Amino acid sequence: MRFEKVLVANRGEIALRIIRAAHELSLKTVAVFSEIDSESLHARLADEAVCIGPPPSRDSYLNITRIISAAEITGAKAIHPGYGFLAENPEFAEICESCGITFIGPRPDHIRAMGDKIKAKETMENAGLHGIPGSHGNIESVKDARKLCKSIGFPVILKAAAGGGGKGMRIARDEEELDAGFRIAQAEAKAAFGDNRVYLEKFIQKPRHIEVQILGDNHGKVVALGERECSIQRRHQKLVEESPSPVVDDQLRKKLQSSALKAAKSIGYRSAGTIEFLMDQEKNYYFMEMNTRIQVEHPVTEMVTGIDVVKEQIKIANGEDIAFNQQDVELRGHAIECRINAEDPERNFVPVPGRITFFHMPQGIGVRFDTHIYAGHMIPSQYDSLIGKLICHGNSRNEAIARMKRALEEIVIEGIRTTIPFHRKIMDHPKYVSGDISTNFIDEM
Ligand code: MV4
Numbered sequence: 001m002r003f004e005k006v007l008v009a010n011r012g013e014i015a016l017r018i019i020r021a022a023h024e025l026s027l028k029t030v031a032v033f034s035e036i037d038s039e040s041l042h043a044r045l046a047d048e049a050v051c052i053g054p055p056p057s058r059d060s061y062l063n064i065t066r067i068i069s070a071a072e073i074t075g076a077k078a079i080h081p082g083y084g085f086l087a088e089n090p091e092f093a094e095i096c097e098s099c100g101i102t103f104i105g106p107r108p109d110h111i112r113a114m115g116d117k118i119k120a121k122e123t124m125e126n127a128g129l130h131g132i133p134g135s136h137g138n139i140e141s142v143k144d145a146r147k148l149c150k151s152i153g154f155p156v157i158l159k160a161a162a163g164g165g166g167k168g169m170r171i172a173r174d175e176e177e178l179d180a181g182f183r184i185a186q187a188e189a190k191a192a193f194g195d196n197r198v199y200l201e202k203f204i205q206k207p208r209h210i211e212v213q214i215l216g217d218n219h220g221k222v223v224a225l226g227e228r229e230c231s232i233q234r235r236h237q238k239l240v241e242e243s244p245s246p247v248v249d250d251q252l253r254k255k256l257q258s259s260a261l262k263a264a265k266s267i268g269y270r271s272a273g274t275i276e277f278l279m280d281q282e283k284n285y286y287f288m289e290m291n292t293r294i295q296v297e298h299p300v301t302e303m304v305t306g307i308d309v310v311k312e313q314i315k316i317a318n319g320e321d322i323a324f325n326q327q328d329v330e331l332r333g334h335a336i337e338c339r340i341n342a343e344d345p346e347r348n349f350v351p352v353p354g355r356i357t358f359f360h361m362p363q364g365i366g367v368r369f370d371t372h373i374y375a376g377h378m379i380p381s382q383y384d385s386l387i388g389k390l391i392c393h394g395n396s397r398n399e400a401i402a403r404m405k406r407a408l409e410e411i412v413i414e415g416i417r418t419t420i421p422f423h424r425k426i427m428d429h430p431k432y433v434s435g436d437i438s439t440n441f442i443d444e445m
Contacts, residue, residue, distance in 0.1 A: 002318050003077035003102055004028060008046065009067050010082030013370045013388060014294070015042035018080045021310040030074045032067060034060035036380045041372045048074050055382045061085045064092050071101055078102040078317060084384065087293040088115060104317040106271040106292045113267070114290040118161040118199050121287065127266035129259050129287040132278060134201030145182050145200055146175060154178075155203040158185040162193035164289055166236025171203055204286075206438040208279040209233070210245050211291075212260035213301045215312050216269040217322045224257035225301050225309070226331045232426065234349065234442045239419070240426055241297035242336040243304050246397060246435030252283065261326075263290065272298070272313040281438075296339070296389070299370060303335035303393040333393055334400040338408070338423040340371075340388040342379045345422040353381035357415035362407035366393040366400070369411075379416060387418065397435070401427055 005028040008018045019029045019042065031046035036055040043049040050070040053060040060066065062085055071079055079096050081087040087105065090112040096103040105111070114120045118138055121131045133152055138161060139145045149156055149172075158181055160168030170185045172178040182198065190196035213225040229245035230238050248256065260275040274291040298309045307329070312322065343349040359375045371388030373379075379387060392407055394400035405427045408420060426432050429445055 005030060005047075005074065005076040006078045006080055006104070006314065007032065007067070007071045007074065007076035007101075008042065008082065009061065009079050010085055010087075011037055011040065011042055011061060011372075011383065012386065013372045014082040014296075016045055016372050017370055018082060018310055018314075019045050021308060021314055022080075024308075025311060025314060027314070028076075030070065030076045032061070032070050034382075036382065039377075041374065041377075050074060055380060057085065057382065061383075064089075064095055068095060068099055068101070072099070076101070078104055078314075080104040080314065081293070083293050083296055088291075090115065102317050104271070104314055106269060106273065110267060110269055111292045114292050115164070116161055117159060117164055117289060118197060120290055121199075123267065124263050124287045124290070127262055129263055130285075132201040132204065132286040132288070135199045137199065138197040139182065139200050142179050142182050145178055148200060149175070149178060152202050155205075157201050157203040158182060158198050159201065160185065160189035160193060160195070161197035161199060162189060162195040168192055168198075204278055204280050206281060206440050207231075208245070208247065208438055209276065209288075210248065210256065210279050210285065211274045211276045211295075212256055213295075213298065213309065214260050214264045214269070214273050214275065215309070215316065215322055216264050216271060216273070217316050218270055218319060219321055220265070220268065221322050222261050222264045222269065223322055223324070223326050223329060224260050225305050225307060225329060227253060227256055228297055228300055229437075230297060231437045231439050232432075232441055233439055238297065238339065239442070240336065240338055240423070240432075241300050242334065242397075242400070243300040244331060244334065246437075247279070247283065256285065259285075259287070263287065271316055272309055296386070297337055299368065299389060299391045300335040300337050303368065303391055304331045304333060305329055306332070333395045334397040335391060335393045336397075336400045336404050337389050337391045338404060338426075339386055339419065340390060340411075340413070340423075341385040341419045342387050342416050343385050343419055344417040345419055346417070349419070351381065351385040352417045353379045353385075354416040355379070356413060358412060359414070360410070360412035362390065362411040364407070364410075366403045367391075367407045368393075369407075373413070387413075390423075398433075401433060 007030040029046040031049040052066040093108040232240035392403040
């Protein structure tokens with residue numbers, strides 16, 4: 001054992017998820033919390049809790065010095081970053097290691113390499129994966145962009161090298177839009193990330209976002225845990241995820257998984273990670289990005305594989321090997337996750353912080369609700385609006401949908417508006433029910 005106590009550098013439902021996994025492994029836990037989170041469940045569920053500063057993230061959950069101090073004071077020899085905040089900050093991972101603290105995640109160089117979307121794409125193309133046709137490396141000038149578009153054709157999409165997850169993207173449908181778009185994309189990238197590099201790809205119409213969960217250990221073993229369909233998004237925020245994808249059959253899954261394994265093996269990846277693919281309407285798929293963290297939607301994978309991804313991630317960081325083989329991974333049934341946000345779908349999904357006055361947890365067979373809320377809990381305005389993830393499993397996709405509809409009827413959250421009514425509409429939508437979805441679904445519904 002390299003560590004016996006884990007500090008959880010996060011808040012909300014993911015902090016609870018990590019604390020539970022650590023306790024099942026007989027590890028002690030330390031929560032960190034901001035002044036506004038002193039009553040929060042993560043601070044209570046952990047064995048110890050340390051206040052790390054005022055509510056703004058940069059003074060608390062993003063403050064590396066304070067988090068490292070909390071680990072040193074409590075003797076925590078490992079830090080789990082969760083998702084968001086410091087999860088994909090290579091400097092943070094390096095600082096942990098230089099302080100003798102195990103960062104529960106990949107090596108810093110892998111975070112850094114995959115954070116540069118141009119480098120990530122180049123690395124994966126060299127490993128034999130197909131990237132979306134486009135520029136090799138960054139575009140230097142409008143002239144270069146025009147020349148490339150003459151050969152690949154419009155529409156095209158400009159993406160920031162330091163972006164990802166939809167930040168700093170621009171679509172161009174003709175030369176005029178390309179000229180303006182290139183300059184704007186460069187300026188936006190410079191302002192947002194301090195890095196003006198932009199690359200260009202053929203724009204794929206009505207694609208699906210399909211990603212493969214992988215786990216890699218310290219001895220080069222990598223396993224793939226099936227795919228997740230994450231096409232139901234609004235402004236690059238996923239709303240609904242499921243596993244398996246309604247369009248992926250056994251044969252296509254073998255190909256997706258073998259591409260993901262090739263990607264992870266080629267860089268010697270360790271920890272939990274996700275290879276994101278964009279799939280066109282002919283089911284051609286292309287490498288898009290690699291996420292080097294535990295993701296919000298990991299529970300759908302857990303429900304169909306029976307594998308606790310967070311526990312595996314912690315065990316790997318503790319030097320253990322993955323105790324099962326690829327042949328042992330069996331996908332059973334179907335799981336769907338609805339993200340419940342403190343947002344008003346009637347008012348353009350504006351965040352609505354406030355106090356929860358009443359809460360009824362949906363329950364029953366095949367229902368899991370990962371949440372940090374309780375009756376009386378105050379949702380602060382300073383953080384992400386995710387307040388819970390409703391995950392339903394069934395033997396078939398239809399059973400999972402029926403269960404989700406039932407759970408969405410049963411759940412009660414009073415005091416604030418939530419995205420629950422919107423999820424009821426999605427689950428009733430004939431196109432969703434038939435699996436006929438793409439990243440355009442929400443706009444078209
Ligand atoms: C694309 C694309 C179409 N063609 N790239 C959005 C998030 C970022 N990871 C990349 N994204 C896209 N890249 C090409 N060449 C469409 C999107 C996209 C998208 C992707 C996944 C899920 C939702 C999306 C919504 C709009 C655009």
